[in-house]
Amino acid sequence: MYHVCMTITDPVQTDHEARFDALIDGGHKIEPRDWMPEAYRKTMIRQIAQHAHSEVIGQQPEGNWITRAPTLQRKAILIAKVQDEAGHGLYLYSAAETLGVSRDEMNDLLHRGVQKYSSIFNYPTLSWADMGAIGWLVDGAAITNQVMLTRTSYGPYARAMIRICKEESFHQRQGYEIMLELANGTEEQRDMAQDALDRFWWPSLAMFGPPDADSTHTEQSMAWGIKLETNDELRQKFVDMTVPQARYLGLSVPDPDLVWNDERGHFDFGDIDWDEFWRVVRGDGPCNRERVAHKRKAWDDGAWVREAAAAHAAKRTSDLAGKGTST
Numbered sequence: 535m536y537h538v539c540m541t542i543t544d545p546v547q548t549d550h551e552a553r554f555d556a557l558i559d560g561g562h563k564i565e566p567r568d569w570m571p572e573a574y575r576k577t578m579i580r581q582i583a584q585h586a587h588s589e590v591i592g593q594q595p596e597g598n599w600i601t602r603a604p605t606l607q608r609k610a611i612l613i614a615k616v617q618d619e620a621g622h623g624l625y626l627y628s629a630a631e632t633l634g635v636s637r638d639e640m641n642d643l644l645h646r647g648v649q650k651y652s653s654i655f656n657y658p659t660l661s662w663a664d665m666g667a668i669g670w671l672v673d674g675a676a677i678t679n680q681v682m683l684t685r686t687s688y689g690p691y692a693r694a695m696i697r698i699c700k701e702e703s704f705h706q707r708q709g710y711e712i713m714l715e716l717a718n719g720t721e722e723q724r725d726m727a728q729d730a731l732d733r734f735w736w737p738s739l740a741m742f743g744p745p746d747a748d749s750t751h752t753e754q755s756m757a758w759g760i761k762l763e764t765n766d767e768l769r770q771k772f773v774d775m776t777v778p779q780a781r782y783l784g785l786s787v788p789d790p791d792l793v794w795n796d797e798r799g800h801f802d803f804g805d806i807d808w809d810e811f812w813r814v815v816r817g818d819g820p821c822n823r824e825r826v827a828h829k830r831k832a833w834d835d836g837a838w839v840r841e842a843a844a845a846h847a848a849k850r851t852s853d854l855a856g857k858g859t860s861t
């Protein structure tokens with residue numbers, strides 16, 4: 535007896551896939567109404583949620599210095615910056631919601647440690663100079679990645695990135711300006727700036743994610759146009775851009791292996807401590823527990839605000855409906 539082997543293909547599914555592939559290959563955006571492979575949807579939810587959580591948790595290290603900013607002007611600028619980060623989180627949660635996940639679900643996954651946020655926000659902010667280092671290095675690294683993401687294949691994410699990048703570039707400059715002032719200040723201020731650079735340099739390089747060879751998602755994400763440059767390419771771009779800025783400040787980058795390579799046209803730099811990176815990502819960094827506990831508490835403390843807002847919205851809707859039926 536012979537068995538006939540044949541693959542059964544669903545013509546509708548094949549059509550959907552062909553259209554999706556054509557949109558990606560043509561450099562067009564995928565929109566919420568479009569069919570997309572389940573794995574694409576899951577990857578987008580994972581990345582956008584992680585990005586949104588980073589913006590929200592990222593308020594904590596800087597929020598720590600609002601009450602201690604050295605002048606009223608610095609305090610006003612820092613408040614505005616931290617508020618911008620909250621706004622970025624909101625655009626990003628909205629972008630993720632277009633993929634069929636709710637904000638409550640994402641919050642729950644963050645609180646239970648299922649979804650991640652950027653490793654960088656698990657480091658403490660020990661001095662005022664850290665506000666300079668975060669703006670200059672952390673926002674600088676974020677922009678390097680996010681400028682690429684303005685061209686990412688998922689429409690709502692790409693569009694959110696355009697506004698976010700404009701604000702981040704202002705954040706980066708305000709951080710650099712703090713560093714410039716400290717670097718040109720008293721010896722103690724210079725030391726503070728150098729110490730902040732020493733502590734934030736390596737964690738900023740790690741923000742770009744593991745080396746390409748160890749990156750789980752890069753290959754597929756490049757094929758889908760989610761990523762247009764790899765983790766290592768972006769990291770190199772950041773180093774090439776930032777080292778001259780550190781030299782202009784008269785500060786030294788804490789890397790004895792840092793050297794300009796004429797042949798490559800790039801800086802060579804030393805090895806990143808990937809064991810430390812993975813420890814932090816897995817929840818064992820200097821501030822992981824504190825950050826998540828603070829976030830959970832804020833969520834619980836805010837329950838009455840969400841309830842009141844929902845009750846108000848429901849009342850408005852029923853009032854409007856009442857008016858609608860009486861006219």
Ligand code: BYC
Nearest residue numbers: 585588589592619651652653676741742743749750751752
């Ligand atoms: N931290 O395969 P890979 C801001 C995980 S906030 C933690 O290369 P992918 C700001 C990765 O998730 C801006 N985890 O992943 C706010 C994966 O694990 P899972 C933050 C990391 O996704 C306030 C595994 O490692 N920016 O600017 O292809 C104040 C393997 O990695 C990290 C964004 O969120 C990390 N650093 O590439 C100031 C950008 N890196 O999920 C400033 C959006 C990797 O399989 N995200 N992992 O368990 C991305 O562009 C990409 O997700 C990444 C990683 C480049 C970060």
